[in-house]
Amino acid sequence: MAITFDILKPEAKIFQELKKNPSWWAKFKNDSSLYIEIRKDNQVNVYFEGGSVARIHYCSKHKKLQVFTHHKYLNLPAPSKSNAYIECSGIIDEPKETNSEILVCDKVIERVKTCYSQKHAINGIVDKEKWSEKFIQGTLITQSSDFHLDSEFAYNDATDKNRIDLIRCDNGVITFVELKRIADGRMLHKTDESPEIVDQMNRYKYFITKYSIELLAYYQKLYDVKAELGLPVPQIRPSSINPEPHLLIFDNWTKETTGRKIHRERLIDILNREKINFSIQTDL
16 A cells, blocks of 8 residues: 555644643643654644543534543543443543532643653652663653654555654654664664664665655644644744654663663664664653
């Protein structure tokens, strides 16, 4: 099946309705710990630390916005064994209790933060070595609104499935970024043969080069949609595509050992040998 990049429609009804700024949408937008992504199928996702808070969809049958969230964030039972998500547009902007100023959406946000932030926590603190890739990704996004444009970009063609973690736009140049923790098993073999990440980055490079014109047009549309909805966007609209994907390695090791030192040195040598564009980050 051929890739189509023209499904995203800036004039889609969902974006027209969101411009009316319903109260729950304003709360999502104004919470700096959340981030919001526009999807190519004209849907919108709200995230916290890489976890989905809500999926927003326009229902043409009922002619209204629909909001889907996990049942546990509403403190309600799951609709069925096969479906954990509840459509809550009818209650999300209602008071949690009679005469209360706290809305259902406030409680949803509160429960999401509790569920995600307290994973693996001891006395409210998560050991850096236990930080998940999703947590790292989400934190990087909320800290980089001046150049962050998109995340979890997914497109499949007849030969490959591509899902790239981060898309940034610096001075109008779009760069696709793959995020990996340093201990990820796909980063290094016991021998010096090329690890899986090398094939992955080369596949991304081929994909970006092959579809550079379509990708630029797509991200110009996405940029415009985000800007019109009042979402954070880079200062300069996309004008070109960087053909080289970037590998961002997050080194979350806090205890230095001989084995880890050798692992790090071998990884750097192999990525340099394979001419992979990469950087290593050690903190958020």
